[in-house]
Amino acid sequence: MFPINETMGQYSELFMLLAAGTYTVAFIAFAWDLAKSSKALRTVDLKAAAAAGTPDAAASDGAAADAGAKVPVAAGSVRGAAADADRVAGHLAGPAGRAERPSSSVSAGGPGSGAGQTANASMEYAAERRVPARVAVALTVLGAAIHAAGVLTRAVGAGRVPWGNMYEFLTTGAFVAVAVFLVVLIRRDLRFLGTFVVGLVIIMLVAASVAYWTPVGHLVPALQSYWLVIHVSIAVLSSALFTLTFAMSALQLVQSHRQKTLAAGGEDKLGFMRLVPSALSLENLSYRINAIAFIGWTFTLMFGAIWAEKAWGRFWGWDTKEVWTFVIWVVYAGYLHARATRGWTGTRAAWLSIVGYLCVVFNFTIVNQFFNGLHSYSGL
């Protein structure tokens, strides 16, 4: 057992505060990006609209007229609506509702493919530079670096993995959430999620420092196992992925509503959503991430059971934490099945993803703190 180094622990707390400050500036930059880009895009749209008459109205008229023929696909603005229509009509198109399955073919949309819909459907980086977004990402990277230093010094100070109590879960969990977000950013332009992810991370860091502050210390014997490293790290990683998909599913609902409103000729009240890809692309990407996170959660459940067998003599005992981990697993299993069930894709699946994440949050906060169970020692 390594000795405790309290100086390191104090450094760690300083790093955490610095990281939270940097994230706050990054958050402002992300918000600025949303506002600015939305404004710029609106100007572009208005110009385009002035030049081309009212393509939007024409598009939706066309959609209405063609509804019988099922090809309401004239403009990007009604893409979501068209996708929905496809889902309904999909079974007419041959074997097993193939057309309702979004496949790679959706990924070809370029920027500016239609009014009201500006974001790249494949969520790849576009050519134009968004300065505030770049600043925000740079600040997030800086914050993450300081945060990493905080997590590392905490680990060194305690002489073990830094996830033995609620304070450490929150600080390390927040770091993993940022890290996963930044890693995904390398491949996909998810900067529209920046405000959400960074905002959540700030909340986690503040909650950790204010409500759950714990000095560095040794672990109680029940937690002294290599399974702590395996079980908890996978749980935190999966939760970070669920965080991303939660944000995407929530945006998907908003975007889907907006797309329907636009398709019906309504007014675009949510201009900043131009920056967000179509509902269908959001759904596709969140499904892919959820699939990974679900596998991770399955491992969490399994490794938890193996550890429970080692520590308490039974691999499953319906302890409160076990119950909620099971509930989360079942909800996300339901989500995966919903994606393959006609009538449950799209909005309903998004709701399942959101409910699943709310369960994750509940499991992490309320269950840890207020429910009596064998996991109680991990709480405070």
Added chain:
Amino acid sequence: MSERVKPTKKSSGAGGPQGTPEGPRQDHVKAAKADAALPALGILGMLRWAWTQLTSMRTALFLLLLLAVAAVPGSLFPQRPANPSVVTQYIKDHPDYGKILDSLQLYDVYSSAWFSAIYILLFISLIGCVVPRAIAHYRAMRSQPPRTPKRLSRLPEYGTLVVPAEAGVPASDAIEDAAALLKKRGYRVEVRHDDGARPSLGAERGFLKEVGNLVFHTSLIGVLVSVAVGGLFGYSGQRILVEGDTFVNTLVGYDQFTPGTNFQSSQLQPYSIQLDKFQATFDRESKGKFGQPIDFTADVTTKENPGAPAKKEVLKVNDPVTLGGTSIYLTGNGYAPVVTVRDGKGNIAMQGPVVAKLQGENYYSSVVIKVPDAKPEQLGFAGFFLPTAFVTDKGISFSGDPDLINPQLSLNSYYGDLGLDKGAPQNVFELDVKDLKPLNGRDLAAGGITLAPGSTYTLPDGKGSISFDGVKKYIGVDIHHNPGQLSALIFALLAVAGLVVSLYVNRRRVWVRTGTHEDGRTMVEYGLLTRGEDHRLAGEAVAIRGLLAGAWGLDTQIPPSERADNGPAGTDPADASVHTDPVDASAASGADASAATPSEDFIQSTAGSPESKKDQ
């Protein structure tokens, strides 16, 4: 069921009186309708209908979500299997609804009728889904890839290649080349020359996806069965061992024993385990967590059976000892003060360690000593043990540290009939003072008894004496035997493997058709289709295109008119903008694609010909 059956009955019943004036023809039709509906109402039909409903995906999804909801109450209310006494207390504390909750089985959620109903239905639904799918998949694996569609351009991924006439690759050779390439890529390929001038091939891969899916679901059944086996043939028990004590694995050796439904006492192997020494280490380093336990170590001596050689082992939290098919877990520990009680006649009536039950922080524990052998009157003691005794200004004592720094025993004493002779079982940790006369107590003239190790207190009225000789440590061990455990682990691992395979293997079909153009060029078109979701289908199309082009020495670059996924070749390049719209693809595969594909026959089209190039 009623939803569907009742309206039919009603309509046929109502149809009679109304039908007559409308003429015999309608009546006839109605009668026919009623006749036609009748077989569906038979018991067999209803069963079949119920079975179809139960095994539908929608029902499975509903049951799955219902299972999640049904599991929640188990975390809200105390559960009997976890702690029966908490449940009893909860019912007492909530007289208004405690009993109602009990009748709803909310204290036994996971063995309740309704929870069982949900998961049994879910698993029946699962079996009803897995079996037909397994049969269908077995057939699919043995059959040839499906026939080549007439219009490949309707597939979500479609592309064309043109082999110049001078390359000397006739259509039939081209298809063989493509077949070889796809075979190498892991596809099962069937070449169809019977199409005459337009040979084609169908290829399929990714059968493992469905296998993984089936393995995952079957393994879940396996996990459930393993759990059931554990419940039937397993057993568990608890025992408290004071340093020096030996536990022998027989029914009488247990303090508490929970047998499985099919348990037989002959299952118990008579091994023994002796606690030699128990060592608890507390945190002396950090200020914030001073005194928090950081290590528990029990040195034990085990014997596989009475005749076997003794073996020294270490039992720790998270590190159980395996013996005789069971696992022994260190789940608790505490202090056992050693006392000697002499009766009024001066004889030793009781001597040995008394297990002190943990009550609060820093091993603040309760002590109950029952001395039925004391003469002339039985003695009873109840009080507290404090490893590090502190007394506040108000005279309340508490334990300041978990270690034995200032051990203290504070007791009240009683005499009279302990009620043990009647044979009624009593809790060893509780002293019922109802029928006893108090001897020592805080509020009595004699005061309470406060003992430090080595000291002796003489009871008033010549009732005897009590000595505090020293302190030993005890451990609580859980002993578990679960024969379903290993298979549960194996099935769980299988399930994860199946899950990963089913999510990451893609079932894809490829069709290639070749033909010879009038001007001698060999025209090749190919289309890809996926089953389920496959975001890498476009990548596969590009890869296959590259392979084919490489084999024939063609330029792998995709002409601009084909840039979109489903860009149908031969379309006027001026139309290209249409194809950048992503919806085009799903429209083409999902709906009528003819509007987007003016040229229905690629092989006789002008694609890639000098004329079409001129247009650009």
